[in-house]
Amino acid sequence: MKKLITLTVNDTEYEVAVAPNRTLTQVLREDLNLLGTKEGCGVGDCGACTVVLDGKPVNSCLVLAVQADGSRIKTIEGVAHGDSLHPVQETFVELGAIQCGFCTPGMILSATSLLEKNPHPTEQEVRQALSGNLCRCTGYQKIVEAVQEASRRMKG
């Protein structure tokens, strides 16, 4: 039986009727048409489906939409302010931290969550914070550099 749930996604409130067996990834993509959140492995290994749930980055493929009832969610669509990109998005573009782009939404949400908690992370802390997000293109170096550069820019 479907359940009526309320999700606040990127500061917009949605009421959705969902079957219990649908994941948060599915509801974001299929019901709310927020296609920035990707599904990769579906079992919590790759991090492509990362969203920020009540302030914490999580694998949305392992969250039932019904479990998220009443929660605040941030997806990649909610990271920029209007037309101006978040500093992490800017540095990802400028420093070549994006290749195929599939991991990018998840990487950016993990990175922005880290910088909110710890504005000046060490390289090690950046690598640890991104350790649940796999990238098969870049070799990670450019991604780590982009997060560190964003941290420097946000300081000013």
Place this chain on the structure above:
Amino acid sequence: MLLLPKFDYEEPKSLPEALAMLSELKGNGKVIAGGTDLLVNMKKGTVRPACLVSLKKVEALREISGEDGGLSVGSHVTISEIADSDRVASTFPVLARSASCLGSPLIRNRATIGGNIVTARPAADLPPALLVLGARVELRGKDKDRTVSLDGFFTGPGTSVIETREVLTRIVIPSPPPFTGADYIKLGHRAALEIAIVAVSSRLTLDKPDGVIVDARVILSSVAPTAIHAVSAEKALMGQRPSEDLFAKAALLAVGDSSPITDIRGGAEYRRDMVNTLVKRTLLKAFNDARDMKGGNA
């Protein structure tokens, strides 16, 4: 895309309501906490509960509090809350260390301590640390409640003494004796999203800073059907004066206590060698902490 089979979902408002519900479901219901293990198994089709019961509305299950110098941890406290808790870090740093080894930051934000126990995986990260700390778990049922020592909890890979109508509500860790130190080391191919090849947790208690060992616990993980005590190693340490030679002797005995298998993560021979190495290292760190009383007392 991996799809989940159909099931019902309930969110009882209180623990008694949840227990009545589970009792009525007669084994067709399963508690969902973080879901990081359960949903994976349901997607793979290895578990097919008819109804998932979420306890997210039962606030009391998400509390960490001090109790008689020890600690009481609600079963739904997340792994990152444990890894980041000042209270845990100051009283039982070994527990914080094991929590920070689990999965990835994303998994740790959902996975719970109770879930890591009831899934009873032979390579789970928290049980070795909880076993050296002498943790007990509180199991609540509709008609009876019981508290069992974690030592008698696991019965095999994926199995434990918990009944389908019971809920693990709380983990209680007793106050550590003075001059006690502990360590947990997990060996994996990489630092995140890794299932241990071998993991070892050890705890030593001395009678005084330069005294003899009055309590020794050595837990081996991923080298037997459940996390086990290296009984002969523990026996060899008791009443002895700590030294590197003694630790080397205990480590060799621990190898004999293990029964590793060869699988995709590592060979049995390699695992035995690593038991030897990790037991020595964890004992050395436990001893140094016990002597210095650094970082709390466990």
